[in-house]
Each structure stands twice: as structure tokens, then as C-alpha cells.
Amino acid sequence: MEKKMGVYICTGCGIGDAIDIEPIKDLVDEEFNISICKEHPFLCSPEGVELIKQDIDNEGVNTIIICACSPRVNQDVFFFGPDKIVERVNLREHVAWSQEPKDEDTQMLAEDYVRMGCSKAKDMELPEPFKAEQEYSKDILVVGGGLAGMTAALEVAKAGYKAIIVEKEDSLGGFLKKMKKRVAPPYEDLYDTGLEELVKQVNDNPNIKVYTSAVVEKTSGAPGLFSVQIKTNGSVAEEKVGAIIQATGWVPYDPKRLESLGYGKFKDVITNVELEQMASNGGIKRPSDGQSPKNVLFIQCAGQRDSEHLPYCSSVCCLVTLKQAAYIKEQDPEAVCYVLFKDMRTVGQAEEFYKKSQLAGNIFIRGTITQIGEEGGKLFIEAEDEFLGEKIRLEELDLVVLATGMVPSSQPEETPKMKAPEGAEDADEEGMIEVPPDSGFYAKPALNLEYRQGPELPTLRYGFPDSHFICFPYETRRTGIYTAGCIRRPMETARVIDDATGAAMKAIQCVEMTEKGMAVHPRSGDLSYPEVNLQRCTQCKRCTEECPFGAINEDEKANPLFNPTRCRRCGTCMGACPERVISFKNYSVVMIGNMINVINVPEEEEEKPRILVFVCENDAYPAIDMAGIKRYKWSPYVRFIPLRCLGSLNLVWIADALSRGIDGILLLGCRHGDDYQCHFIKGSELATVRLSKISETLERLALESERVRFEEVGISDYWRIPQIIEDFMNTIEEVGPNPYKGF
Numbered sequence: 001m002e003k004k005m006g007v008y009i010c011t012g013c014g015i016g017d018a019i020d021i022e023p024i025k026d027l028v029d030e031e032f033n034i035s036i037c038k039e040h041p042f043l044c045s046p047e048g049v050e051l052i053k054q055d056i057d058n059e060g061v062n063t064i065i066i067c068a069c070s071p072r073v074n075q076d077v078f079f080f081g082p083d084k085i086v087e088r089v090n091l092r093e094h095v096a097w098s099q100e101p102k103d104e105d106t107q108m109l110a111e112d113y114v115r116m117g118c119s120k121a122k123d124m125e126l127p128e129p130f131k132a133e134q135e136y137s138k139d140i141l142v143v144g145g146g147l148a149g150m151t152a153a154l155e156v157a158k159a160g161y162k163a164i165i166v167e168k169e170d171s172l173g174g175f176l177k178k179m180k181k182r183v184a185p186p187y188e189d190l191y192d193t194g195l196e197e198l199v200k201q202v203n204d205n206p207n208i209k210v211y212t213s214a215v216v217e218k219t220s221g222a223p224g225l226f227s228v229q230i231k232t233n234g235s236v237a238e239e240k241v242g243a244i245i246q247a248t249g250w251v252p253y254d255p256k257r258l259e260s261l262g263y264g265k266f267k268d269v270i271t272n273v274e275l276e277q278m279a280s281n282g283g284i285k286r287p288s289d290g291q292s293p294k295n296v297l298f299i300q301c302a303g304q305r306d307s308e309h310l311p312y313c314s315s316v317c318c319l320v321t322l323k324q325a326a327y328i329k330e331q332d333p334e335a336v337c338y339v340l341f342k343d344m345r346t347v348g349q350a351e352e353f354y355k356k357s358q359l360a361g362n363i364f365i366r367g368t369i370t371q372i373g374e375e376g377g378k379l380f381i382e383a384e385d386e387f388l389g390e391k392i393r394l395e396e397l398d399l400v401v402l403a404t405g406m407v408p409s410s411q412p413e414e415t416p417k418m419k420a421p422e423g424a425e426d427a428d429e430e431g432m433i434e435v436p437p438d439s440g441f442y443a444k445p446a447l448n449l450e451y452r453q454g455p456e457l458p459t460l461r462y463g464f465p466d467s468h469f470i471c472f473p474y475e476t477r478r479t480g481i482y483t484a485g486c487i488r489r490p491m492e493t494a495r496v497i498d499d500a501t502g503a504a505m506k507a508i509q510c511v512e513m514t515e516k517g518m519a520v521h522p523r524s525g526d527l528s529y530p531e532v533n534l535q536r537c538t539q540c541k542r543c544t545e546e547c548p549f550g551a552i553n554e555d556e557k558a559n560p561l562f563n564p565t566r567c568r569r570c571g572t573c574m575g576a577c578p579e580r581v582i583s584f585k586n587y588s589v590v591m592i593g594n595m596i597n598v599i600n601v602p603e604e605e606e607e608k609p610r611i612l613v614f615v616c617e618n619d620a621y622p623a624i625d626m627a628g629i630k631r632y633k634w635s636p637y638v639r640f641i642p643l644r645c646l647g648s649l650n651l652v653w654i655a656d657a658l659s660r661g662i663d664g665i666l667l668l669g670c671r672h673g674d675d676y677q678c679h680f681i682k683g684s685e686l687a688t689v690r691l692s693k694i695s696e697t698l699e700r701l702a703l704e705s706e707r708v709r710f711e712e713v714g715i716s717d718y719w720r721i722p723q724i725i726e727d728f729m730n731t732i733e734e735v736g737p738n739p740y741k742g743f
């Protein structure tokens, strides 16, 4: 598109009090040859917006540079149609609200930001939405026909979409089939499971197709374009779907590993799952003699919150025990139930049911079991009672029930191993290492994805295939594939229903956005996607390996094959590519490089250092905005450049900036590790890894390693921003000016 650029400067919100507008108008004209540059005292008002619209209509302006508030606000106000490019320059939070007004350095800062904005707008092209040649499908595949799967399918169907359920057993229901009753909001009583009605609703719904005794044999393609082979009753059916919900549920923790609690040793030690099945199949009986139990002990956290077994809390077992104690009382009102617990975790309204259980005469003991044994055909236990501060002994127990926990169905029984790379320190004697959970090669088969990155969803440490436990529930590390229910994390039935509804909504969003060529979140609505110049590609595979979402396959010659509908538009591939052949229409290595090039770098004797800060736009940028809103002050020598994700950081920017005389480079990215907050999973972590390789560049330039620093910044860390900047400024002062200034 032929660009006609216009620059619009707001002098409201304190901007006009902090900086002189005339010199900015001059530089826009002289340095960028942009003749239209106007100011307005209240640019986001109807009159201010009208000023811009007049220029669009009368002057043909189609590339609009708004120098005003943060790009995070007023996006709707400064939207002039999909055929216009809009670039925002943050003169409010990052200049007027955080710097000394009418100061020479404040003015230089504002001028640099306007330069960077003009340069960026010049290099930017209007993204054209990706449209595949094949027809898109908006049908949604649901793998698993339990409570989560059936609920998700019904929600999908209610919204007018088609759902396809694949259930491995010969009938729908999942664990609900084994349950006698549910305990659910308002937690006043036990309720029917509702299984029959739910199955009827699914079977009667013309928008839902059900495959039973079926497994997914192969899933290929991408969102909007998935092709799924379903093996059922000896034949293979093929379905085209737009999105997938994995609702394959959970399995009980293997009780054979709980011999110390008497399981497998004493017949009358059973699990909560076994008790549930007995309750729904004719009544609860002692396995040893078939008698109805009179004295029952429930042992909570059987294997859970225990580093030897399941280190996490399964969150439902306390409630399940209260429910099962009610079964016992219902069967025999004279029976006595004891509950030996570490903590009773009955959150929210469920506390009501706990109180009810106490009032029903059940006896709760906080303590730890030290011994279990059998005497005269009855069980006994010894325990440390925390409240009494002494040892206790319970005798004449007819039944001991272990409240075992939930393991995601994706978790393999044994950690799979793979051949260790050369020199790996943690290899065993056979030269093997454990497959990391965050690879798609770890989990048990459910989807059989034809992805270069592995056949299943990458999982978190304990086998749950989640991707961002803080911001994006239901998301996984494979775009267009969502998880719902206990495959995602342990949860009670009421939450499973909410969860499945949420996952259905995400799947619907995905098929709709995909059809329009838009990204799903976190860059919802983004129309850009990575384009690669294959002629200059060296087949190094870095993009394929580093893409956090498995969006890139390879052809037989190892050329990267991008699947744009799998892409979340993070730019990690762009940052990874040593040949710099990956770019987006509105985000590229050249574009950021040119922004760095227009920063005015004063001579050494002026004693005005320049610090470049690459800022993650998901967390660090809003934190800086918040610091500005709070009127915190920081050095006027820093220049922020927002990045889609620090994973998109290309090392060439650092090398170029340092060789231009920029004194220091700070990277502000998300926390990584187990509690990572990176919206693109590992972008921030990859930036740190890449940064470790920058030493070579620094050495080549004979520069100090202190000139480049990475800091983790969460969205709520706004209060740390001035300190982070000040500490870095002090370091740069100590190492002195960059000797490349003026070259």
C-alpha cells in the first residue's frame, strides 16, 4: 500500500506541560519527510478524533501515528478501520507522567520516541489475514465421553456447532458411571449423578455424533483444518474438525504403592474408589466377610502431599470422604466413622457439608498414622493426634478407606526414557535420560498428533497438560487443542462442569478466529503471521525446535513448514532464526533494527548515556505503564522498545545497538521456571538462553558483559521499575560510556 503518513500529538493529560511540541513537529518533517503533523489538546475526544478523520478523508492519510497515551488504552478510539495502519507513541505514561517537565532530557526522550514511532510506521505493512486453500471446519472433536466431555459437547451443540465425541469405552459416562451420588453446590445434601439424563441429552442432540469403543488413531493438520482418524469397532472413520477438547479425565493413584497403609496386606483396607463402586453396586461390605461395617476409618491424603507419592493435593478427596461417610451412616445409622486428616480442605460453600458431617457424629482426628495392623479379624491403627499431642490407638475397625488421589490420564505409568544427547551428565548406565514432561513425547496416547514436536500435549511437572495456570485456563501448548476436567487438574464434579463449559467456549472462539485469519489469545485478533524466505533458510531447525506451540513441521529436506493457524504470533521463531529470514508484515528484525537506528545517541562528552530496554508487552510493559500512572520517576536516558515476547528478541539488535554506542541493554521479561508467567510459555526463558550467547559478541566488540542484563518483571511488579532502572544505570555508570559512540 502506498503510505500517506500523519502524526497527531496530544497535548492533554500533562503532555503539553512536559514537552515542547514545535521541535517535534520539525523533526517529523525534516527527518521523516512527513508533512502532516498536528497537535490537539484532547486527542481522544470526538473533536480530536474528527481532526484525524478529516485528514483521512481529505488528505488520504492511511498511516496514523498517535503520540499520546499508552497503546494499551483507547484502542477503540484510535481505530480508523482495518485498512489503516495505526502506530502509538507513548508520550504520557513513559514521558509526561514519569519525567521532569520541560527538561532537556525529557524533551530528548519524547523526540526519540516519536522518531521510533515514525520509523516503525514507515516499515510496517498492513497484515493480510491468512486463508488456507482447504475448506475450514467449525466442528469440534471431544476426546473422552465422561462428565467433562459430555458437558463440553452439549455446550458446543447448544451454541449451534457440531460436536464429535470419541469415547474409548462402550458407553458414555466415564467415572460418573462408577459413582453412587454427587456432592455439589449448594452442598446441603447428596445428589444423583444425573448420568442418565446427561447421556440422553447427548444422544438426543442432532448436533452431537458419538463414537464409542473408539480411539483417536491419528490427528493431523491444524486449527480449522484438523483431520482425525478414529478407530472404532474394527474400522477407521475420518472426521474434519476445527478444534479439539481433550477431556480424558483421571485415573486413581495406584494403591499398590501404599503398602505402608495396609493396602494389599489387609483385605479390609480399600480405596475410596473401591468404596464408591461398592456403594453404587448393592452396598458397602467388608471384603473379608461380606458384613456391613460398623466402625470405619478414612485415612486422608493417602499418598498425597507426599514427596514419595503424589506431591500435590487432589482437592476432592476430603469432600469424597464426607460423602462416603454419609453413605455409611445411611446404610447403618449406628455405624461410626473416623476421619484421620492432615487438613480438611473443603473450600467455599463445601464447608457447609463438612459442618453437616461433624453434626452427624463423624469423628475427625488431625494427625498422622504411625502403624496399621490386624487383631482378631479387625483392623487397628496407631497415630499421633496433633490436637491431643499424644499417641492414640483405634481398634475394632471393620474397614479402613484410603482417600487416594487423582492422576491425570495422560500420565504414563513409568517415566519414558530416550537416548541421551552426547555428553549429557544425567544419563543412566544405558545412556538414557528421562523424557522431559514438557515435550509432547511424554504423555499416554490420546490424540496421536502428527506434529514434529511430539504426538501428545506437553505436560506440566505432574503430567497435567496445562499451559498457563494463571492467565489461560483450558489452553494447552498446542493451539486449538483445549483441555477440560481432571486431565487439566484435579477437581470435583461441579468444577468439571464449569471447566468443560469454558473449554467449549475457547474451542468455539478458536474456530471462529481461525476462519477470519486471526490469532487466538494472547494476541487475539492479530492478523499477522510469520512469513519465511525459504531461499535463504539454512535448515538449521531452530525455528522448528523453539516454537513453543509446535506450529512448524518440516518437509523431507528439513525446510520449515509453517502452519499459520497453529501460530500464536509470538515471534519466537523470528528471534531464533540466525539468518533473519522470518518476519511478520508488522513486526520484523529490520523494523526493530531501524527503530534502534533512529535513537539519537549523544557524544561521550555530553554525559548523557543511552540505555535500550526491550520490554515484554504482556507483563513488563503494563507494569511500566502502571509505574507511570503512579507518577514514579525514572532515568530519562532509557528508551523502551516493546516486543511481542522476549522470545522474539534477535541478538542482532543487541549487537547493532552496542556498535552504535548505546551504553547498556536491559531486557524485561516474564518469570520462568515452574511458576513461569510467560504468555508464550518459554519465550522469556529462551531470551535468557540466547543472552548467554551474547558474550561472544561482547568479546568481539571488547565490551563488558555488565552492559547487558535480564530482569524478570511480573505485571504487578510496577513498584520495582524505578529501582531496576536505577540499579542498571549505576552499573553502566561504573563501567563507563560505550567506546563505540560516534562511530
Ligand code: SF4
Pocket (backbone or CB within 6 Å): 530, 546, 547, 548, 549, 550, 551, 552, 562, 566, 567, 568, 569, 570, 571, 572, 573, 574
Ligand atoms: S514461534 Fe510463535 S510466531 Fe513463530 S510459528 Fe511458533 S507460534 Fe508462530
Ligand code: SF4
Pocket (backbone or CB within 6 Å): 532, 536, 537, 538, 539, 540, 541, 542, 543, 544, 560, 576, 577, 578, 579, 580, 581, 582
Ligand atoms: S531458523 Fe531460519 S534458517 Fe533456521 S530453519 Fe528456521 S527459517 Fe531456516
